Amino acid sequence: MTTKRLLAVFILMISCNLYFAQDVTIKDNKVFLDGKQILKAEKISLAQYSFFSMKDDEEILFYKYIDNETPSYINDDYFALNFLTEKVKIESKDIGKVANFMNSRKAMERIIKWLLKERVLNQNGEINPDRLTIFKEKYDEDITARTFR
Template sequence: MKKIIILGLLLGITQVYAQEVELKDDKVIIDGKEILKYEKVNNGQYSFFNNADDEILMYKYQNNQTQELIEDDYITFNFLTLKKKVQTSDFSLIYASSSKKSMQKLIKLLLKEKVLDLTGTMNDEKLDIFIEKYNQVIK
């Protein structure tokens, strides 16, 4: 009986974090349902919008004006409607083979951390935890 309960819990956890995230036609689609819109400004900047067309998140790659030097580069997640920001030099959080795949990884991270839910709503309390976990002092 314990094995069945444990298996059920594992399957449930897997389903929570195994959403299919697509960025297609300026839409963020999770498991076939559109939850956000997005705009690619350039390879280093994306904006995400809720269904009311409010810009809720801006992602920006900062090269610190030193093209040749990557050690001082960082990324910013600006949660505009909640007036909170995360800056980090830990590119492993979202790094992928393309900027689009990196944004998919970002959305998956926000879902996993419960900052973003499947309706496209941001959770302010979970964002505070996200900030505690990932924010760095960038100079």
């Protein structure tokens, strides 16, 4: 490879990383993206969070961590993302996507970053239904349907 091509590839890689290196913080029940508030948040418990639209204060996303009634056995734990306005529920055992050593605020910040990266949420905190469909196809494991009670 020539030096110019190598430099072009390097610059492209850095620009992609900078694009996804958005600063998401949750403070005082507000979700900020690069300093601009995009959503409202409510911590219900250590295992539950709700996110609300800035436009009409409607609950758009509900997160819940489910331990399957076996708190000491983590191999059957999963989380659910309920996109309430779109009537879409996503269940996944990939706890690594959201885990942050029991710091629920940091875990929620990771979820918002993930949704932004996957373009499920746009820069204004609005849900993109087309990208949500793709997100569901990629990550939904439909755990409830496979669970016997």
